[in-house]
Amino acid sequence: MSRIDDILSLVDQVPPFPKVARQVMKMLENENIKVRDLADVIQYDATITANILKTCNAAYYGLSRKVTSIEDALVVLGQQALKDIIITSSSVGFYKGKAGAGYLLEEGDLWKHAVAAAIMAQLLSPQFAGVDKGAAFTAGLLHDIGKRFISGFVGEELKKIVSYAHGEKSSFIEAEKGVIGISHAEFGALILERWDFDEEMVKAVRMHHNPLALEEGGLVALVALSNTLVISMGVGVGADGLAAPMEGESLGRFGITHELLEKAMSELWFELEKAEEMINLVK
Amino acid sequence: MKKIVGISDMQIGTDADDQLITYSLGSCIGVVLWDPAVKVGGLLHYMLPDSNIDKVKAASKPYMFADMGIPRMFKEMYKHGASKNRMKVYVVGGAQVMDRSGIFNIGKRNYMVLRKMFWKNKVMVTKEDVGGSVNRTISLYVGTGQVRLKVSGKGEIDL
Numbered sequence: 551m552s553r554i555d556d557i558l559s560l561v562d563q564v565p566p567f568p569k570v571a572r573q574v575m576k577m578l579e580n581e582n583i584k585v586r587d588l589a590d591v592i593q594y595d596a597t598i599t600a601n602i603l604k605t606c607n608a609a610y611y612g613l614s615r616k617v618t619s620i621e622d623a624l625v626v627l628g629q630q631a632l633k634d635i636i637i638t639s640s641s642v643g644f645y646k647g648k649a650g651a652g653y654l655l656e657e658g659d660l661w662k663h664a665v666a667a668a669i670m671a672q673l674l675s676p677q678f679a680g681v682d683k684g685a686a687f688t689a690g691l692l693h694d695i696g697k698r699f700i701s702g703f704v705g706e707e708l709k710k711i712v713s714y715a716h717g718e719k720s721s722f723i724e725a726e727k728g729v730i731g732i733s734h735a736e737f738g739a740l741i742l743e744r745w746d747f748d749e750e751m752v753k754a755v756r757m758h759h760n761p762l763a764l765e766e767g768g769l770v771a772l773v774a775l776s777n778t779l780v781i782s783m784g785v786g787v788g789a790d791g792l793a794a795p796m797e798g799e800s801l802g803r804f805g806i807t808h809e810l811l812e813k814a815m816s817e818l819w820f821e822l823e824k825a826e827e828m829i830n831l832v833k
Numbered sequence: 834m835k836k837i838v839g840i841s842d843m844q845i846g847t848d849a850d851d852q853l854i855t856y857s858l859g860s861c862i863g864v865v866l867w868d869p870a871v872k873v874g875g876l877l878h879y880m881l882p883d884s885n886i887d888k889v890k891a892a893s894k895p896y897m898f899a900d901m902g903i904p905r906m907f908k909e910m911y912k913h914g915a916s917k918n919r920m921k922v923y924v925v926g927g928a929q930v931m932d933r934s935g936i937f938n939i940g941k942r943n944y945m946v947l948r949k950m951f952w953k954n955k956v957m958v959t960k961e962d963v964g965g966s967v968n969r970t971i972s973l974y975v976g977t978g979q980v981r982l983k984v985s986g987k988g989e990i991d992l
Contacts, residue, residue, distance in 0.1 A: 580979060597912045650929060778930050781838065783880065784859030784968055791985035792859050792928045792969040798936035808936060813886050815939070816897060819841055820890065
């Protein structure tokens with residue numbers, strides 16, 4: 551079997567996305583969902599329950615009293631925040647340990663990058679008509695999930711990838727594809743397909759390093775933009791550095807200026823301090 | 834003691850065994866100041882050029898911005914006996930993603946503000962390593978003034 555077959559066969563071995571999370575996300579699409587019904591489903595997943603309570607009680611949500619039950623959490627937080635917490639606690643398991651070691655990321659870095667991109671996507675979502683805040687958060691959180699699974703292959707070939715990028719004057723992601731046969735963005739999209747995420751989400755993950763992603767508008771542009779800014783800030787950046795191309799001409803279409811981007815970066819830094827609990831879930 | 838300087842932060846080291854370090858400078862800029870006579874060092878990691886985008890936030894995190902962070906850092910160094918004429922000045926970071934439109938050139942803008950301020954105040958840069966599309970980590974050994982620079986994909990060198 552060739553290496554690319556080896557890598558592609560990995561997709562079948564990727565553990566499923568927590569079932570409870572998928573069920574709850576579906577239920578939350580219905581605005582009239584009963585709190586009781588949601589709590590009934592969630593309580594069967596002890597890890598998610600524990601993470602929900604932990605995150606709810608963290609400073610990020612600024613609650614005045616302690617949340618002790620899932621029902622409580624639902625009432626206090628509202629559906630949007632709850633959705634974010636569920637997706638966060640369901641995803642964090644994939645980012646534990648040496649998840650990004652092949653990219654020379656320290657433990658926890660890949661997760662921090664994911665949380666930062668998720669919050670950035672949510673902050674910038676009002677600029678992109680028709681993009682749901684929850685979808686923005688989820689796509690931000692999962693855009694680099696491919697790295698988690700091909701990290702080993704990248705680690706083995708890192709020298710080759712770096713010298714390929716140097717020789718071809720290409721971006722890291724082009725070199726990654728050139729050397730190991732698939733990029734982390736493409737691989738991530740395959741995983742999301744397997745996890746039954748919708749087409750738009752899959753496309754946003756697949757295209758997050760496409761230099762023309764911003765022209766696409768919608769979730770695709772939002773995720774690519776958020777990732778670009780978080781990379782710029784150096785949050786969870788490894789061997790790939792800032793060697794990521796992104797054509798910014800079309801940002802004017804969305805009313806995005808220098809000033810708006812800088813404001814968002816500043817805002818993100820304050821939000822990240824508040825999100826410490828969420829970031830520490832990976833430990 | 835190893836002191837880690839986060840994004841939007843500045844720290845001073847006065848002990849001979851202090852090491853100041855800041856990780857992952859992308860478009861952000863790291864400024865190292867060191868006075869060989871009093872053996873005091875400082876390391877600043879700022880993220881954005883201009884605090885006018887948000888005065889309220891800037892008040893709580895002055896080191897986030899070049900225009901507020903740089904003067905404040907110099908003042909802190911003076912408080913510890915450093916002098917402008919003696920100080921070694923190192924500047925690193927200011928990288929950017931690959932974009933021809935220029936909207937993501939925050940690194941360049943971060944650097945321009947610094948150059949302008951230094952020129953106006955007659956501050957000479959001893960050494961610098963800025964721009965490109967790399968990620969940098971910089972550290973200062975306060976006792977010796979040694980400055981180490983690590984660049985993604987290139988390894989570590991003395992600056």
